[in-house]
Amino acid sequence: MTSSLLEVKQLKTIFSSENGDVPAVNDISFTVNPGETVAIVGESGCGKSATSLSIMGLITDPGKVIAGEVLFEGSDLLSLSKKKLNRYRGNKMSMIFQEPMTSLNPVFTIGNQISEVIRKHQRVDKETAIKKSVEMLERVGISNASKVIKQFPHQLSGGMRQRVMIAIALACMPKLLIADEPTTALDVTIQAQILDLIKHLSEQQNTGVLLITHDLGVVAEMADRVIVMYAGEIVEETTVEELFDNPKHPYTMGLLGSTPRLEVEQEMLEAIPGVVPDLTEMPSGCPFHPRCKYAIEACKLEKPALIEDFPDHFARCIRAKEGL
Amino acid sequence: MTRYLFKSILQIVPVLFIISMLVFVLVRATGDPVALMLPESATEQDRIEMTEALGLNEPLYVQYGIFISNAIRGDFGISYHYGQQALPLVLERLPASIELAVVSMVISTLIAIPLGILSALKRNSYLDLIISGISVLGKAMPNFWVGIMLILFFSVMLGMFPVSGRGGLENMVLPAFTLGVGLAAQMTRMIRSTMLEILNQDYIRTARSKGIIEAIVVGKHAFRNGLISVVTIMSLQFTSLISGTLITETVFAWPGLGQLLVAAVNNKDMAIIQAAVLIIALLVIVINILTDVVYRLLDPRIKYN
Numbered sequence: 001m002t003s004s005l006l007e008v009k010q011l012k013t014i015f016s017s018e019n020g021d022v023p024a025v026n027d028i029s030f031t032v033n034p035g036e037t038v039a040i041v042g043e044s045g046c047g048k049s050a051t052s053l054s055i056m057g058l059i060t061d062p063g064k065v066i067a068g069e070v071l072f073e074g075s076d077l078l079s080l081s082k083k084k085l086n087r088y089r090g091n092k093m094s095m096i097f098q099e100p101m102t103s104l105n106p107v108f109t110i111g112n113q114i115s116e117v118i119r120k121h122q123r124v125d126k127e128t129a130i131k132k133s134v135e136m137l138e139r140v141g142i143s144n145a146s147k148v149i150k151q152f153p154h155q156l157s158g159g160m161r162q163r164v165m166i167a168i169a170l171a172c173m174p175k176l177l178i179a180d181e182p183t184t185a186l187d188v189t190i191q192a193q194i195l196d197l198i199k200h201l202s203e204q205q206n207t208g209v210l211l212i213t214h215d216l217g218v219v220a221e222m223a224d225r226v227i228v229m230y231a232g233e234i235v236e237e238t239t240v241e242e243l244f245d246n247p248k249h250p251y252t253m254g255l256l257g258s259t260p261r262l263e264v265e266q267e268m269l270e271a272i273p274g275v276v277p278d279l280t281e282m283p284s285g286c287p288f289h290p291r292c293k294y295a296i297e298a299c300k301l302e303k304p305a306l307i308e309d310f311p312d313h314f315a316r317c318i319r320a321k322e323g324l
Numbered sequence: 325m326t327r328y329l330f331k332s333i334l335q336i337v338p339v340l341f342i343i344s345m346l347v348f349v350l351v352r353a354t355g356d357p358v359a360l361m362l363p364e365s366a367t368e369q370d371r372i373e374m375t376e377a378l379g380l381n382e383p384l385y386v387q388y389g390i391f392i393s394n395a396i397r398g399d400f401g402i403s404y405h406y407g408q409q410a411l412p413l414v415l416e417r418l419p420a421s422i423e424l425a426v427v428s429m430v431i432s433t434l435i436a437i438p439l440g441i442l443s444a445l446k447r448n449s450y451l452d453l454i455i456s457g458i459s460v461l462g463k464a465m466p467n468f469w470v471g472i473m474l475i476l477f478f479s480v481m482l483g484m485f486p487v488s489g490r491g492g493l494e495n496m497v498l499p500a501f502t503l504g505v506g507l508a509a510q511m512t513r514m515i516r517s518t519m520l521e522i523l524n525q526d527y528i529r530t531a532r533s534k535g536i537i538e539a540i541v542v543g544k545h546a547f548r549n550g551l552i553s554v555v556t557i558m559s560l561q562f563t564s565l566i567s568g569t570l571i572t573e574t575v576f577a578w579p580g581l582g583q584l585l586v587a588a589v590n591n592k593d594m595a596i597i598q599a600a601v602l603i604i605a606l607l608v609i610v611i612n613i614l615t616d617v618v619y620r621l622l623d624p625r626i627k628y629n
Binding site for chain 1: 447525526527529530531532533534535536537538545548549622623624625
């Protein structure tokens with residue numbers, strides 16, 4: 001038995017398409033400890049959202065989790081019946097989605113949508129659930145909560161809706177919160193508020209957070225550990241300080257190089273040439289080699305393993321040790 | 325909402341006014357009732373006398389003026405064919421039409437909602453294929469054939485239901501099923517596609533992430549959003565049923581508006597055509613207003629000013 005809150009082992013999720021099965025998540029393993037914030041970063045289509053949906057059991061047709069384990073406090077969520085899985089979802093683990101504008105049901109009141117999850121998992125009467133919903137709204141910083149509770153999603157702004165989503169997610173005091181690009185659809189000032197809120201509440205409740213993002217600024221702000229994903233695989237994993245100070249994988253270096261930093265005087269941001277490969281037509285060897293400026297002949301031949309070349313620092317690159 | 329209702333009700337008057345003009349002119353443009361009413365041996369003199377007796381020699385606008393001022397007082401004139409006031413004749417048939425329409429709609433909805441949802445949930449499965457097949461069949465079978473087959477099987481062979489006529493609930497079963505099957509076929513297809521679209525929405529994923537059971541995800545979160553489409557199609561079907569069930573009415577000798585109206589058109593029975601069209605128009609308008617009210621109740625995003 002491990003003391004980890006969440007342990008993902010060799011998770012593999014595919015999507016069936018006309019061109020065959022596409023491995024969106026390919027042999028991913030990582031852990032999240034209680035109170036820890038782990039960020040998964042990567043470009044669009046690298047499999048980070050598919051990873052989070054696989055953990056929550058929310059992958060729908062034509063997607064399918066075909067291998068691996070998702071251990072939540074030791075029990076494998078993938079092998080649970082739907083009924084048993086539902087005791088975890090919304091209760092011990094919950095999720096915030098990227099699109100606050102469309103993630104709330106337009107025809108039910110905010111109160112209905114928050115109290116629904118409370119009533120489901122806490123077996124309280126309607127009145128108590130509504131009272132708790134008001135409290136939750138106040139905790140996520142909505143001032144006129146007793147009024148908002150009677151409103152419908154379309155009457156709220158994007159930032160307010162994301163606060164409501166957070167209220168729903170945290171209503172049952174989950175041990176794990178999965179936040180899938182929680183601030184991508186919001187404007188910058190609201191982004192900071194929402195991130196602060198997630199950080200503050202998760203610290204208060206000692207919640208483990210799995211943060212999915214493409215924004216390295218968010219990572220620096222929030223994360224303890226960072227996982228970098230590329231084409232469905234983990235290419236680098238380490239602590240947030242180590243990642244920013246000593247990136248070992250050329251892809252991570254590329255990501256960092258393409259992000260503006262205040263403390264460094266830069267004339268031009270460096271872009272990573274090329275695009276993420278089509279998952280149905282993966283290049284031979286290291287999937288990143290066609291875009292990598294450090295690629296050598298050997299990179300085209302064999303796919304590198306994720307190796308701990310430095311203490312607590314894993315990278316999937318045969319040249320990582322050379323200190324590129 | 326009250327303002328919207330008030331405005332809609334006010335709008336009924338001009339709409340009916342325009343429809344009355346249209347039907348008045350069209351009825352007169354499509355042939356001379358005098359020619360139809362007199363025997364072939366009638367003389368020119370007979371024709372002139374008849375025309376005068378019916379008031380058809382006056383200019384059109386004078387005729388319309390007389391018609392509309394009487395109609396406002398509920399007098400739509402005497403039916404040439406029945407020799408009675410037209411409006412009571414129409415109103416007498418109305419309950420039969422509404423009754424049949426309502427029961428057909430209930431049958432169609434009861435069939436279509438579960439089949440449509442099931443079909444969407446099991447998309448591209450054999451079950452979906454079978455339901456789609458039945459829907460196509462239901463839509464493709466003509467009403468008169470379904471009606472006759474039902475009579476043959478349930479009335480003639482099994483003796484379960486009366487062959488024709490209006491009376492108790494047992495008289496209603498076969499004609500309502502005949503209509504309901506076709507309507508259900510159309511509605512099933514529509515509910516399937518609506519539910520498929522809704523089940524892909526982000527808020528359905530949110531509902532699932534809350535750990536609530538799939539039946540509630542589908543029944544509450546998805547179907548509640550799909551109800552708007554169900555109401556839309558019900559309203560369209562209902563308005564067409566009020567006036568357009570002639571074939572089924574004929575097969576089952578059901579004394580509805582459709583039969584009366586078609587007979588009136590064949591006989592050039594102006595008074596009945598005018599009364600029936602205006603009553604049907606009024607019903608359609610009222611159903612549309614009610615539909616709008618239901619929309620507002622179902623979807624808080626819809627506002628009427």
